[in-house]
Amino acid sequence: MDDSAIVRKIVKEDLSREPDIEVVGTAPDPYIARDKIVRLKPDVLILDVEMPRMDGITFLRKLMQYHPMPVVIFSSLTPKGSELAMEALEAGAVDVMAKPGGPLSVGEATVQLAERVRAASKVRFFRKGDSSAVKAKGTVAFKTTQKIVALGASTGGTEALRVVLERMPPSSPGMVIVQHMPPGFTSSLARRLNDLCQIEVREASDGDPVLAGTALIAPGGYHMVLRRSGARYHVSVKDGPLVWHQKPSVDVLFSSVAKAAGSNAVGVLMTGMGADGARGLLEMKEAGAHTIAQDEKSCVVFGMPKEAIRMGAAAEVAPLEEIPERIAEALKEA
Numbered sequence: 001m002d003d004s005a006i007v008r009k010i011v012k013e014d015l016s017r018e019p020d021i022e023v024v025g026t027a028p029d030p031y032i033a034r035d036k037i038v039r040l041k042p043d044v045l046i047l048d049v050e051m052p053r054m055d056g057i058t059f060l061r062k063l064m065q066y067h068p069m070p071v072v073i074f075s076s077l078t079p080k081g082s083e084l085a086m087e088a089l090e091a092g093a094v095d096v097m098a099k100p101g102g103p104l105s106v107g108e109a110t111v112q113l114a115e116r117v118r119a120a121s122k123v124r125f126f127r128k129g130d131s132s133a134v135k136a137k138g139t140v141a142f143k144t145t146q147k148i149v150a151l152g153a154s155t156g157g158t159e160a161l162r163v164v165l166e167r168m169p170p171s172s173p174g175m176v177i178v179q180h181m182p183p184g185f186t187s188s189l190a191r192r193l194n195d196l197c198q199i200e201v202r203e204a205s206d207g208d209p210v211l212a213g214t215a216l217i218a219p220g221g222y223h224m225v226l227r228r229s230g231a232r233y234h235v236s237v238k239d240g241p242l243v244w245h246q247k248p249s250v251d252v253l254f255s256s257v258a259k260a261a262g263s264n265a266v267g268v269l270m271t272g273m274g275a276d277g278a279r280g281l282l283e284m285k286e287a288g289a290h291t292i293a294q295d296e297k298s299c300v301v302f303g304m305p306k307e308a309i310r311m312g313a314a315a316e317v318a319p320l321e322e323i324p325e326r327i328a329e330a331l332k333e334a
Contacts, residue, residue: 007099011046011074014110021114028052030059037067044120045071046113047093049084057087064092070120074099074113082188089158090192094123094300098182115245119155119273123300139169139198140328147173147331148210148226148233148265150257150284152250154180154272156300158189160320164268165197165215167324172199173331174210176218176226176235176257178250180272183221190217206237218248225256233260244276250304254280263288266330268323269314270294272304282313290330291315292323 008026016023024040027033029052037045045063049056060071073088073096085096095116100109149172153160157179168175181189187203193215194201204216204224210233218224222237243249250269254277257265267284269277271294285291293305293314298321308314318326 007048011110011113015114015117018114021117030054030056033059034063037063037069043070044117045069046074046117047071047088048099049073049075049088057084057091060088060091060093068092070094070123072097072113072116072120082184085185086158086188086192094120095155096181096185098184112245116155119301119303122273122303123155124302139167140324146264148257148261149173149175149268149327149331150226150254150265151175151177151268151270152254152272152277152280152304153178153270154246154250154274154276154301154304156271159300160270160294161189162193162196163320164270164323164327165193165199165201168197168199168215170198170213172213174212174233175199175215176204176210176224176253177215178218178224178248178253178277180246180248180250180276181220183219186217186220193217204235204237207234209234218253221247223248223252225252226260227256228260244274246274246276250277251280255283258283258287258289261287261289265289266327267291268294268327269305269308270320270323271299271301273301274303275307277304278307278311278313281308282311285313285315290333292326292330293317294323295319 012023012026015021024042025036027036031053047056071093073085073093075085076099097113097116190201190203199213199215201215203219208216216235223240225236227234227236243251254267267281267289269281281291291314293308295317296302298319309317
């Protein structure tokens with residue numbers, strides 16, 4: 001659903017060329033979309049958050065209340081657009097993607113959009129009131145701060161990160177995080193998490209130190225690696241080729257944590273489509289780190305953790321709501 005006729009036409013034509021995707025309808029505004037959703041019953045909705053007659057966030061909240069379904073946000077990369085996209089994720093959208101600057105460049109982005117639609121179609125969707133839906137509990141206690149916690153997530157990860165990070169106290173070890181998101185959106189994600197958490201959460205910059213009580217999120221469009229200088233850790237933010245079609249890549253981060261921190265680290269691989277992070281988690285385990293994979297029941301998409309479990313990369317498998325305690329226990333034992 002998009003208010004631009006040109007964008008709707010290009011997206012429809014390009015996605016229709018994918019052999020496993022059928023575009024059943026388009027709509028210029030939420031009211032027309034509502035009627036078509038009821039009539040056509042699509043598996044996935046692509047939604048722009050800046051819409052006429054009713055804003056996309058209001059429409060999304062109504063949709064999740066009365067007709068919940070997987071929604072991929074396809075939004076312009078403006079400060080306002082990225083903030084609205086974060087609101088959409090909180091309202092129940094499963095993924096976000098930046099819309100290119102002009103209608104003629106939209107076609108170049110539809111290959112990535114098709115991948116996100118495929119991932120969204122596999123989402124385990126939690127309805128309101130579902131006992132599987134997770135709420136954060138009280139904070140956990142840490143006795144050590146001389147460690148590193150590395151987390152990786154993709155589809156469904158923004159909510160999973162909230163559940164974990166909200167329970168981290170100011171005394172928690174330094175944390176490094178990759179969440180698959182496009183440029184611009186990771187800064188909005190960091191700001192929103194920072195407002196919710198006791199720890200400081202921010203988008204990483206090249207050379208940032210990794211400190212207790214701080215979580216650094218890899219910026220969209222760049223890889224992030226952990227470095228060690230003496231007893232101190234810092235991150236390098238760098239360009240590079242896509243890994244598993246992603247930049248930032250969880251594998252790139254986890255592999256660097258294995259080398260820089262070894263047994264002084266805990267690695268956690270959470271909900272997401274594909275295999276990014278599984279091999280890196282195995283490297284961490286082989287380097288002596290404690291490794292955790294999110295369990296299938298609490299995952300929005302059980303792809304990345306499933307691959308890690310299959311490879312023997314996870315020392316334990318845990319529901320999302322138990323991951324903060326499992327991290328604390330692993331650090332105490334270390």
